[in-house]
Amino acid sequence: MKRVAIIGGGAAGMMAASAAAVGEPGCEVTLFEKNAYLGAKVIISGGGRCNVTSGIFDVDRLLENYPRGAKFLMSAMFRFPPDKVIEWFEDHGVRMKIEEDLRAFPVSNNGKDVVCALEKDLRAKGIRILFGADVKSVRKENGVFLIEAKAADCGVSDGDVKKYEADFVVITTGGNAYRHTGSTGDGYAFAKSLGHTITKLAPSLSSLIVFDKWLASVAGVSFAKAGLTLASFDGKRFFERTGAMVITHGGVSGPAVFAVSAMAAYESFGKEKPMVLTINFFPDETAEDLEKRFQKLGAGHGKKRLVNLLDLLLPKSFCDVFVGILKFNPDLQAAGISKEQRKKIVDMLQHFKIQIVGRGAGSEFVTAGGVDLSEVHSHSMESKLCPGLFFAGEILDIDGFTGGFNLQASWACGKLAGDSIAKRMNE
Numbered sequence: 001m002k003r004v005a006i007i008g009g010g011a012a013g014m015m016a017a018s019a020a021a022v023g024e025p026g027c028e029v030t031l032f033e034k035n036a037y038l039g040a041k042v043i044i045s046g047g048g049r050c051n052v053t054s055g056i057f058d059v060d061r062l063l064e065n066y067p068r069g070a071k072f073l074m075s076a077m078f079r080f081p082p083d084k085v086i087e088w089f090e091d092h093g094v095r096m097k098i099e100e101d102l103r104a105f106p107v108s109n110n111g112k113d114v115v116c117a118l119e120k121d122l123r124a125k126g127i128r129i130l131f132g133a134d135v136k137s138v139r140k141e142n143g144v145f146l147i148e149a150k151a152a153d154c155g156v157s158d159g160d161v162k163k164y165e166a167d168f169v170v171i172t173t174g175g176n177a178y179r180h181t182g183s184t185g186d187g188y189a190f191a192k193s194l195g196h197t198i199t200k201l202a203p204s205l206s207s208l209i210v211f212d213k214w215l216a217s218v219a220g221v222s223f224a225k226a227g228l229t230l231a232s233f234d235g236k237r238f239f240e241r242t243g244a245m246v247i248t249h250g251g252v253s254g255p256a257v258f259a260v261s262a263m264a265a266y267e268s269f270g271k272e273k274p275m276v277l278t279i280n281f282f283p284d285e286t287a288e289d290l291e292k293r294f295q296k297l298g299a300g301h302g303k304k305r306l307v308n309l310l311d312l313l314l315p316k317s318f319c320d321v322f323v324g325i326l327k328f329n330p331d332l333q334a335a336g337i338s339k340e341q342r343k344k345i346v347d348m349l350q351h352f353k354i355q356i357v358g359r360g361a362g363s364e365f366v367t368a369g370g371v372d373l374s375e376v377h378s379h380s381m382e383s384k385l386c387p388g389l390f391f392a393g394e395i396l397d398i399d400g401f402t403g404g405f406n407l408q409a410s411w412a413c414g415k416l417a418g419d420s421i422a423k424r425m426n427e
């Protein structure tokens, strides 16, 4: 009887276990999870609503949302794309919906339903789930994997640590963001001990800290669509994304900010070496069109003060700050705005600059970097260096933007790893 060990009961691990269990009849699949329950991160994802996947069904378009790992993901994604993921959850009793911004959620808006469906499936397939099973090491000796886990209810007892043997191992311990969920990066050490390289790790999908103190006075102001360009400290690299953003007490946040932070995950910057974020509040308009619109507005409201005129274009509370930065006379009336002043206003509406001096500490959603993809077969998720060893999920050097792309990568890689093991057992 073949024994499969899956280390880490998150998104990738649960999906890998489910797929592996349809292999050889009587095969033994064991899922090791250090927490007392499965899918801690899945439950809190999407603010508890769990953005399960994306509504982008075209795989080529889908892959544009991964700053790292897109090419490697191709095989897994074609086999288990978002529409199949949605179908999988619907077949397992979780009704799904796709929202206007193409993010897919359970209709219940409850991430627990996603985890419950997976756990029910694992139990129905007779998978052994070991809770509180904190894996300490994974080795391979004489063709067999040896797993040592603290307090695991399995194998032969050796003091506090128990030993377990397996023919196949899938490491799905995730990254090291939001460490209180159990994802503390343990798998990087396991992968290294089995001969793998871990690429440089960095926080990805984080909020950004802003130098300018005035920002706090407009915390909470949001923009549904802003064009962002983040320039590296030396001004040589530019990271661009259009989308929603929000001003916070210490900086900026929201989907478009997360995306540029992901693209700039490996940039080094700080107070001494700030990056510059340029915001275009009107990304769909040319400067000429915006200037004409602004001129027309001014002509129609000649007596309005500049700050009240801007009110018609920008969130109200943001206008005072905007005019303050322009350093124009606050009593300037629309009719008195010169051509030169109008040009300056329009330029600032489309090139509003703020200095970025840091990433929101501990605010990142995922870890960039991980197991070097050149050491893993993309068509199976099996290690090229250690036969029988598989990887799936955030432990790999793969990360996506917000919008369901990270969970989608975990489901797809987990399914492919499990399917590959099931196939190998049937051979």
Ligand SMILES: Cc1cc2nc3c(=O)[nH]c(=O)nc-3n(C[C@H](O)[C@H](O)[C@H](O)COP(=O)(O)OP(=O)(O)OC[C@H]3O[C@@H](n4cnc5c(N)ncnc54)[C@H](O)[C@@H]3O)c2cc1C
Pocket (backbone or CB within 6 Å): 007, 008, 009, 010, 011, 012, 013, 032, 033, 034, 035, 038, 039, 040, 041, 042, 044, 045, 046, 047, 050, 051, 052, 053, 133, 134, 135, 136, 172, 173, 174, 175, 177, 178, 181, 182, 183, 184, 185, 186, 187, 364, 365, 366, 392, 393, 394, 395, 403, 404, 405, 406, 407, 408, 410
């Ligand atoms: C706050 C937040 C919100 C997010 N929202 C979304 C979202 O809405 N949509 C989206 O696509 N992505 C979202 N993400 C990202 C997404 O949740 C992760 O990328 C995804 O969960 C990674 O799946 P994984 O299975 O690789 O790892 P994880 O889900 O992190 O699971 C790893 C599991 O391994 C276990 N483990 C670790 N070490 C050991 C060990 N030594 N022994 C035993 N078990 C171990 C952990 O306890 C954990 O349960 C969010 C992330 C965060 C932090």
